[in-house]
Amino acid sequence: MSRRREQSEYEKTFAFRFFRWLSGEKDAYIGNMEMRPQREYEEKEETIAERMRERGKLAAEVYDKKYNKELRFFDWLYRAFSIVFCFAIVAVLIFTVSFLPEVGNEENPDNNIVSETYISRGIYDTGTVNIVTGMILAYRAFDTFGETNVLFVATCCVMILLMVDEDKIRENKESNDRGFEPKNDVILQKVAHVLTPVIFLFGIYIILNGHLSPGGGFSGGAMIGAGLTLYVAAFGFEKTERFFNERVYRIVKVTALLLYGCIVLYYFFTGANGLVNRIPLGEAGKILSGGITLPINIFVGSEVACTIYAFYALFRRGGL
Amino acid sequence: MTETLNYILLGFLVVCAVSVSFSKNLLNSILIFMSYSLVMSVIWILLKSPDLAITEAAVGAGITSVLFFITLKKIHAIQSERREEREDEQEKRAE
Numbered sequence: 001m002s003r004r005r006e007q008s009e010y011e012k013t014f015a016f017r018f019f020r021w022l023s024g025e026k027d028a029y030i031g032n033m034e035m036r037p038q039r040e041y042e043e044k045e046e047t048i049a050e051r052m053r054e055r056g057k058l059a060a061e062v063y064d065k066k067y068n069k070e071l072r073f074f075d076w077l078y079r080a081f082s083i084v085f086c087f088a089i090v091a092v093l094i095f096t097v098s099f100l101p102e103v104g105n106e107e108n109p110d111n112n113i114v115s116e117t118y119i120s121r122g123i124y125d126t127g128t129v130n131i132v133t134g135m136i137l138a139y140r141a142f143d144t145f146g147e148t149n150v151l152f153v154a155t156c157c158v159m160i161l162l163m164v165d166e167d168k169i170r171e172n173k174e175s176n177d178r179g180f181e182p183k184n185d186v187i188l189q190k191v192a193h194v195l196t197p198v199i200f201l202f203g204i205y206i207i208l209n210g211h212l213s214p215g216g217g218f219s220g221g222a223m224i225g226a227g228l229t230l231y232v233a234a235f236g237f238e239k240t241e242r243f244f245n246e247r248v249y250r251i252v253k254v255t256a257l258l259l260y261g262c263i264v265l266y267y268f269f270t271g272a273n274g275l276v277n278r279i280p281l282g283e284a285g286k287i288l289s290g291g292i293t294l295p296i297n298i299f300v301g302s303e304v305a306c307t308i309y310a311f312y313a314l315f316r317r318g319g320l
Numbered sequence: 321m322t323e324t325l326n327y328i329l330l331g332f333l334v335v336c337a338v339s340v341s342f343s344k345n346l347l348n349s350i351l352i353f354m355s356y357s358l359v360m361s362v363i364w365i366l367l368k369s370p371d372l373a374i375t376e377a378a379v380g381a382g383i384t385s386v387l388f389f390i391t392l393k394k395i396h397a398i399q400s401e402r403r404e405e406r407e408d409e410q411e412k413r414a415e
Binding site: 132133214215216218219233312316 | 369370371374375378379382383386387390391394
């Protein structure tokens with residue numbers, strides 16, 4: 001039997017405080033931690049004068065190169081040693097390079113069983129014609145998952161450092177440095193008008209054909225991100241927000257990462273435990289082939305594109 | 321033919337890498353760095369890894385330099401020419 005708690009009793013519990021914090025009604029720090037704005041630093045005139053005098057004394061007596069023999073000697077020694085050090089490093093590196101085996105030699109140490117297996121069995125295991133992508137996204141899917149997480153964490157860190165309150169962006173135009181430069185540049189806008197759709201198309205092509213032709217999620221995503229950046233630079237944030245705002249960004253980014261995680265988990269679980277992998281490989285050479293490679297390519301691509309756009313927007317005006 | 325082209329491009333890389341560190345103007349060094357990436361992407365194609373070339377062209381020549389430009393602008397390291405001229409005039413007057 002459960003009994004409804006009284007409001008005053010409920011307010012003392014952890015759950016109440018947690019949900020209040022979660023809904024953003026109360027800052028956890030207010031009331032518990034004292035937060036004061038930093039006091040402005042004032043300097044007396046005497047201390048300034050004293051500091052200037054000391055600096056002058058230092059420059060005249062200690063760091064005077066004309067009369068201080070030791071200092072001159074040290075200066076000379078410093079330069080000589082830096083040059084010698086530089087040349088020594090260059091010599092060591094060139095000496096090492098001369099011992100490297102020739103490119104394309106049969107008996108090179110990189111011609112071992114690993115690359116042989118990738119080349120001979122790659123298309124049967126992963127169904128990708130482009131072995132590089134198959135290697136990165138199927139054999140080493142866990143690696144790439146880590147990289148995608150790194151991208152996610154990197155944007156989170158940049159957000160912590162550079163994010164400005166949304167009201168402030170609208171109020172304070174100084175945080176948006178587009179206010180200071182010539183807007184509506186005709187040349188840039190015309191070029192962006194022609195180039196942006198081509199860049200987007202090429203990026204999407206590279207992502208979708210990542211398992212058939214050179215490229216893959218990362219390169220295609222970087223290209224789409226570059227296209228978005230060009231569009232923002234030419235037309236401003238207001239026009240971009242019509243199709244790519246913070247909400248879209250959040251949905252795309254989190255969905256891509258979660259689905260990627262699910263697919264990789266499933267793939268590894270079925271692979272490691274001898275279960276049947278139910279993702280079909282398809283016919284090699286067709287777009288709908290390659291098993292997990294195509295969806296993972298799409299997820300990585302959207303993740304990278306979002307990351308690059310977020311970096312640009314955060315650097316530019318402190319918000320998405 | 322490809323061999324000569326390869327050597328020319330590699331020489332260009334060395335020249336770029338050295339001149340990035342020796343250029344006094346930060347804007348110039350970013351532009352040189354950009355051209356370094358562009359040449360590097362051509363070399364990737366010659367080394368028969370086109371996927372790396374695509375990534376290098378998009379990330380190295382495009383996005384990294386744009387981020388560098390924004391950062392330089394945020395810390396006021398890029399000054400417009402007009403402002404520089406004004407400062408020069410002020411210095412002349414002061415002298």
